Amino acid sequence: MDELNYRPKPWTPKDVPTIWVDQTTGQGVTDAGTPVRPVIGERRKNPNLTDLLDTAASYGANRIMLTGKRPEPAPGVRHWLYVQTPNWKPGAHWVNNGPPTGRFEHAVTGFKIEVRTAEEWFGDGPLTPAQARLAWNVTASIIRHADENARLFNSPAATGTNLWALSLPKNINPVPVEDDIAQEIHFTSGLHHYDHLVAGESFAKHEDCVPLIDPAKTKKISEFAYVDGRFMFAGVGRELGIGPAIRLNQAAAYELLEQDPYARARFHVRFRVPQGWNHVGLLGVKHLDVREGWFYPNRPGAVHDTWADGSEIHVALKHGWEIRPHEAVVFRKAKPLDTFTERMTRARERVQLQDEMHPDLRRAVLAALRNIMLHSIGAFAAAGRDETRVAASPDDVPPEYRAKMLRQGNLWIYRIPSRPNDRTRSFYHPELAAQVWGRARARVLHGPSSLGGYTSGALTVDPSTLIGIQGDAIYTTKLPAWSLPDRFIGGGDDGKTGRLRLQGYLNGSFITPETLRQRDALKARAERAGIAKALEQAEEKG
Template sequence: MDNKAYAEGLAKLREVRDEIRPLERQLAKIQGELTKLATRRDQKIVELGEFEKAKADRIATSAGVSVIDVVALAPSLGPQGTARAPVEAASADSTIVDRTGPQAAAQAIKEPAGAPAPALRPAAQPTAADDEQQTDTSEDQELPAAAGAAATAAPSPTTALTSATPTVAPGGEQERTLPSIPEGAAGDRWIYAEPNLTSKRPNFKQATRQMAFLDTATGVLVWQAGAVTLDLGRASVAEILTAVYATVPADVERIYITAGDPWHQNAGRHQFLKDAVAEWLNGPLPEGWQVESSRGKDRQAGHLVHPRNPVGRWQRGKDQHTEIRSVGEWFDPAGADPATARAAFVELWKALRRHWDDVVLMGSPSQTGRDLWSRTIPAKAGAKWADGYPVMSQEIRGLLHATAGQGRTELITPPRVPERVPGWYEADRTFAYAKHTWTSGVGVPQRVTAAAFAAMSEKEQADALFSPSHWQVRVTIPRDWDHVGLLPAPAPGERAWHYPYEGGRTFVTWAGGAEVNLALRNPLQPWRIEILDGLVWEKGDPLKDWSNKLKDAWRSLRAVAEVHGDERQRQAARLASRAVRSILLYGIGTFAQRPRITTGSLELGAGGEVPEIPDGARLTGLTDTHVTWERNGGFARDPYAHPEWAAGVWSAARAALLSGPTGTKDPATGKPARAGALHLPAGSILAFRTDAIYSSVRPEWPYSGEPGDYLLKGAMAWEQTTPTTDEEFYVLQALGRQALEAEEQ
């Protein structure tokens, strides 16, 4: 670059600056007006809340906020009735609005004394009663009880929860405060099932949607009737819809993108991928097409702006509907062409058809998983739970949402580990979540306070800790502890978790029964656990039949992938087996029923004016042509909301990542051989990623191909620089997998 080019560049930069400034002023003005209006709204809510006949649900509807937000501003609208008092029946449109029952007001509480958990037999020396627990205790896309709590409030992510004594991490940052169940009768009122809301077996069959598979990089389109190569231009929405529907019939309602990722074509112009995706989804449409506004009972409307697997929904006229989705929701196509991707879906349907006569592959694995599960609910008259599985109160669901994380993600860096390590090894648990679905909590839970736990016999305490449960606990790490952390604790940042490991440290957290048991019975040294509060469910197996059928389909597809004579069919079967894994993994995730987040976009006015966004929404992006918005819809009255099941599976999977049985017997003891991070040397663990452990020493664990077994997926038996960032970690992950593949050839 010479002086002239530099000067021209500066001039162009000033032009961009001058274009940005008026938009920044406009956005600041909008944000200022929005803040003023929000303040006026909150003041009005407070005024209306003083009216003796005021109802939180009616105010929430009029204000465009959640019931929890209203109660936070007007605590007098919180629950005042007796324990387990019935709440007002849902209105006719309850499927699209939050439950209108009142919520407990936020309150700071003091830290009471905890009830020490009993000493349990170490996992390395199991009792007969313990064998079943080891087989399973609770695994795409995120602990014994304790007596001292932080603040209590209706546990919604939209409600600010405060603590009388905030916890400060060793690094000096203040950790998030987890919610608690209110003391006394106020907390007892949380312990009920939602009235007239149960998970029942459906009495209808899902409608079948025709699919097409498109590689936008090559233009190859495959559907039931054949295959063609299209000219897609730049693969905009308009070009795809025009080219595809000039070729296939209108009853093809799903277009799966197998390669090309057209929604990322302008990623270089945006700071975040979601903005590039939103721009692509909101691009110009062919004449007669529009963004889908409403659909039938089993359909959804509007776009899903996801950075890697978005969903676009459009319609032409009243009768033609279509979705453009990523096949990456189901599996990584790993270079498979559209014909092979379609063959994978055919193999998937055939494998599931052996167990479900009415199977229909829906748009996503999560939708498919939940639908298949619903068809395993007992239906025979007189069978237990034939009337349906009850849905927990909104308060309990909110508590679990706020206090039950998902997979463990942790990068362990120097000085906890050396700056140079002798090797790099990745051990990944095969189909891990399927290992932890044999038992789950059912019915309305029993609340076990610190006082109630202390009053139990030691056997009753052990029984409670071995039951499906979720505990608030005060944890004290042994002073001479030198291995990884065992229990999750809230870290700074929304929904963030870390795993304290410092000897002598005490902290308060929530954890599932599987992790509490692990902390008490780990093979190295028991941790001190004090029970503060907890929820204990009756043992049941609502996921067992569903999971067993999916595991059978997974095994049959893996067998086909090993022995089929045609390479395309082998690859299709491999992809289909990965799709089965996604059905179970994301199906479990749907039980968690997070608050509904609705996204949308609106076109800017002719002069660049920002249009009015829906009530309760916030701006999330601004492009040259559109604004995008997001709104938290709170917890819906979903008949399939069972976060207690998802939390139990996740807790057990995290515990098994540290120590758990394999599918192979230990010849010395005759018991299942155990594997996990605690069975590797202290200081050798470099990272955790949901189902995988990364270490500096090679794990020699038996592998039989069963769910939960550790498969070596990466290996470099030479000195490496320890990764300190996610970018460095993923480079080593890729190199380790390539090295192991070369070693095995």
């Protein structure tokens, strides 16, 4: 019997007429670079949302890209999209679980406009509308260079998944995993390893989590190093497993662990933290209250059950953790993302090689490529985004959604759950996302560098210096030598994709960051300072 064709169908979208405007002043440029002058109502110095919609319509633009700091409300204040917009009917907004998107339709003409933020693409750098437009055009050119049929879509995720469809090797048919396995992966796989290892209000609220730094004893630190992965998801996305998946019982899972430690598989295990362990937790466990996320037990003797990728299990076994599998799910080894990740890596390299490009523009384009990579992987695990609707009266809310509607000022807000269609289903591959996420978490703990295998990562640093882990970032109170360029003694960064490398370094006297807010402030300072001081010290050491 012939296998069904599960290959996703790429397509080329039409260009969307757009104005790029500052979210505060409403001034900006059109696609062609023509200045945009906002249409501002009476008695207002700056435009409101209705003014911006009227302005876009006057320029024939179906999309508004807002630049400047994202206009997020303060806690307890309604969202900026939840306002009355005379003559404009609100459509299906996307507000939760990602950058906000507003959709509106003119009540008389039917003209449709989508409101998005440049930050979704280029990060929170201070770009003017003209700079954001230029960054968009350069990113579009880079993506088109990867494949002549590739274009920028409305979001980084849609752009990346479409490029993946264009890049999928002809000999690969990405058979989806069975529904029960897909649902299981969806609910048992986390994205990043988030851990703050300094005792205090930001430390994990679980008895099996032990801080590595006590700010009462270590009140100040003399160094702060910020290390993270270079285009990490592209670096760990090779030779993943695809469906159909096979579920293994306990005996078969044991056998797989012993005979093929690098199998493309997920394991449901019971683990025990070894006696004498004094380092970061290796395997994540969901809190009973899922709203609290994940915690990483590191108390010696702690026992928990969890699902983890084979790469994470490999790290735990390598460091003496007791692992007893309950079952496993194994995938077929293939190369579903290899061409896509190679194209994205080359795109990034092309940007870095353009010496004449302004540094601010380069940062913006690199941020866009990073967001395309990150959100594409995330999209594989997303069955869709819930729509947020706005109604003027509770009578306008469909009966099935009234139980959970919320009042915001004079408006009523309710959500419509996502409805998968044939196209979204063809891109739904949580098994791919889970493998990439698991490999990235494993590499942040213990991974390769130019010095050899298992020569970098959080587990190679003195635990008393480890402040925390944030995704593929590591924060320490002492500079890890392996994070330096490999031209220095002990340096392990050879510039390859997926390497952990130094991003910022501070030397001086700093209060030990007890809270995430304090840690983030040090990270921002370290980013601004760069790595010049660390390189200078390395030069002095020879």
